[in-house]
Amino acid sequence: MVNLTTNIGNLELKNPVMTASGTFGFGTEYLDFIDLSLLGGIVVKGITPKPRQGNPYPRMAETASGMLNAVGLQNKGVDYFIEHIYPEISHYGTEIIVNINGGSVEEYCEVAEKLNELDKIRAIELNISCPNVKQGGMLFGTHCPSAMAVTKAVRGAFSKTLIVKLSPNVTSIAEFAKAVEDNGADSISLINTLLGMAIDAKTRRPLLSTVTGGLSGPAIKPVALRMVWQVYNSVKIPVIGMGGIMNATDAIEFILAGASAIQIGTANFINPAVSVEIVNGIKTYLEQNKLESVAQLIGALEC
């Protein structure tokens, strides 16, 4: 029997496969397709202190091996989450990790404090990398002092596992990784979307209402792998890798590059059962390669 468990701070996951925020709703949307309890964890859609309507339509554009989105953190706010969604999803039999967002340090802390009270929420993912909101979001993730400040403040407000999700739209990802590690992050997840843009040559207009949006999917996998490897080599805390993972082989590449766990994003849209298939694929890979545990693969790249 191979050992699929992996540790993210104090959190032990039954396997390294999570679903990425914003691509898996609150899990509920996938109940018809998979048994959620087979997953290592679910990172739910980004939550803000107050309800947000998000950006106007159109919010997406297909690109070569990827997609752009400009959802803009549409959600019903943290209170609605606690009252209506949390009770429904806290019994899925998998870790529920809440992706939190805010327009200021105070807003982030407000959400973190409220979530800290929820028994079944044992980890949050601090999103300082959303490219689709005017305030907060990527600003925190592309300005190192801000990244440090918000991490430190949220660390004070949340006593359980704190994952900080980094933006890839920076010159030195290692600099940000070290900065958030030093300020109390238990784990780093990356990458969020690359800032991109698409144009309709016929109408001569941008395809997104916000002109620019976040690029995800296999197109970004090489950049994501590189950044996971760079971050793994610069911090001591566990790294959660994502960006364009479509199958178990991709997932294993991220683990080899140094990810203790991985997240599946856009791939869920194309194959709603892909996350569980990847759990099985990793298991098969370990068996075929006569490895006993996922731990043996983490950062095992030979170079």
Next chain:
Amino acid sequence: MVNLTTNIGNLELKNPVMTASGTFGFGTEYLDFIDLSLLGGIVVKGITPKPRQGNPYPRMAETASGMLNAVGLQNKGVDYFIEHIYPEISHYGTEIIVNINGGSVEEYCEVAEKLNELDKIRAIELNISCPNVKQGGMLFGTHCPSAMAVTKAVRGAFSKTLIVKLSPNVTSIAEFAKAVEDNGADSISLINTLLGMAIDAKTRRPLLSTVTGGLSGPAIKPVALRMVWQVYNSVKIPVIGMGGIMNATDAIEFILAGASAIQIGTANFINPAVSVEIVNGIKTYLEQNKLESVAQLIGALEC
């Protein structure tokens, strides 16, 4: 008759289509496929002061809608270029632009000074963005003071059109664009490759000898378009756009985003005649849209 000419500093190109450095050899490699005189210009392979052997094999890996390369500026040096290559290629009937590289400001200047003497070389492209060399290269392109210093020095050494080629691996591309504009660049070209990585899950090794390499092709087009648009909106000098252009529609998108000219890179490998096809495609688009000139399209995005 539509007017396809476009201006890059003092240089008037017969049309906005150039080929990108490192993907078109010295033009000679494509003589069997197209009439080079139909192109706006050819940017030849990166040249350094001394001959370079480049990086060890393997130097490339295919990725989703793209490729990684780690060539590492293999070339025979500027003197060999002047003596053996320049005489052969200076009569192609199109602008020959030399992509220059160096490990230090002095090295860049050495190449620029020597090229300044060549009659038929009316522009150089200062490459501060090569991710595949240890010294120089991307270091200059990801550190703003260095980018300013090298631009200023090369400006002093080269009296004709100076194009500076930016790295996309930065937090704020506009910052770099303004910095090189202020230091004497006549034009900005972008993007060079995104830093990426690929792993073979079977062998658990990186696919490139250098571990990381430069990502090009349609995968990066959304990032490239976004950066061209950002740079167009922050500087006054003409912008040359590239990154994943595969056909005339892609080229037109870059022009709409603000590019006065475009470069075709990786696409040449798949269709060696693509550059001339794109010249024709742009012409057809202008005709069908009853536009008189390329100039009317530059930055004509409505948003």
Next chain:
Amino acid sequence: MGNFSYGSSGIENYALVFITLRPTLIAQMKKLVENFKVNTVKQLNKEFFVLGLQSEKQLPEILPGQFVQVKIEGSAKTFLRRPISVYDVDFMNRTLWLLVKIAGEGTKQLSRLHPGEHLNIIYPLGNSFSLNVKGKVLLIGGGTGVAPLLFLGKYLKSTHNITPDFLLGYRSKELVIEPEKFETTGNVFITTEDGSLGHKGFVTQHPLLYDDTKKYDAIFTCGPEVMMKAIANYAKAKNIVCEVSLENLMGCGIGACLCCVVDTVDEGNVNTCTEGPVFNIQRLKW
């Protein structure tokens, strides 16, 4: 078999399935991912083709207005699935039909499928047209928009005993879609922009809409947005219940990505893929 009026299933049987299942809540309908076998690929004209898809298993309940998310294989230029309405269903023979317009790379790729190949779809998705309708019903379709209306018409006829009026608009005669299918389901009125068949002009200009003897209780429509907006205005003015089926760019089709929003009066941005694609016009900020 003489009284079987479409596909090769019987109306009687068809009605039976629905009458039993009618009260099911859409939200309780389980979504499936399934490989269908391609039975037929029928090119109707230069723009439209019909795909006949066969399931190995008994089909689940599928309601008129619902759609499927089709996976496009074998194209480097498509990445996401494509939403396509259910055009017709034969529950007895476990067959589903899609009417597709070649709009771009993905639909072109679909048109190249061969019988015997497989197509992966997620279905049934979205809500349906209101099925508690009574009285005189008008179904207005433009171009590809006729797709969900055939299924809706058949449904109304077999389960509600309503013979709907179809008002179908096309650019020209060559583009008219399987007229016999619509004619055996309801009374068909056609407009073409070039006048090559039926009334010349747009559906909104058809005399039917200005005939005071026709008092419709409901209008269901699908087509280009400009058309649906004009019809919505007409329905509002005449105080007729009106539902529209929206087209929309979809990332997932299952409510997970929040890309497909439409702005509503009551709730602001809601997902077209789960709260729609069918909306009562009162709910939209049109």
Next chain:
Amino acid sequence: MGNFSYGSSGIENYALVFITLRPTLIAQMKKLVENFKVNTVKQLNKEFFVLGLQSEKQLPEILPGQFVQVKIEGSAKTFLRRPISVYDVDFMNRTLWLLVKIAGEGTKQLSRLHPGEHLNIIYPLGNSFSLNVKGKVLLIGGGTGVAPLLFLGKYLKSTHNITPDFLLGYRSKELVIEPEKFETTGNVFITTEDGSLGHKGFVTQHPLLYDDTKKYDAIFTCGPEVMMKAIANYAKAKNIVCEVSLENLMGCGIGACLCCVVDTVDEGNVNTCTEGPVFNIQRLKW
């Protein structure tokens, strides 16, 4: 037609073409991009298949050892072209054959081509084996590596009147490639790793190599790198002229990208696609 020994072209005619064109410099051979019609797709066994490709025009000169760059359509997972050696040519019938091993996504996609479809290739690319050879010639191939050797053997036979010895290594009997084609061209010696045909073991263990009555003037080889390296050592020890055809990851195939380098004694990194794929072992840092 009795004396036509392969394809449907005559050796005589074949020789003619080459005797006239021989002195042409590789560097002067114009490269073409062309859509070939797929004539035949012949699955030889579970790993290998042969594609027969037909040109509309007279073929240009093509020399043994040269390759083509194939464009893969209809796969989201492949982006670049794939290099494949010329396996056989019939100039009279304007047909080109490729022997392909299903190695990954691109070659799998090629195996799904149907006769009548088209394949876009860039050709002829690279240099050729040395064609000024005299005396006794041994052609050693492993697996797919036999591909360029058939063409080379036929060429030597028809233009130089040399009947080569073929030493061909496979994993097992089922994987042996079109034996009749090789047998009509030269003397064939086979090794299989499992001993199911010919000598058991690797090509380097075949008695032929240790038979002192056989004094080869040249060895030409293509196959896995370990195999070629072993043969290179053998040839060096015996002082036999030896050329190897290298496999290599190629970005362009035409000398533009500098991705396909191999380290040489004389010039350091050179392009395999233009200075190779065939190299004299003396030139390599092996």
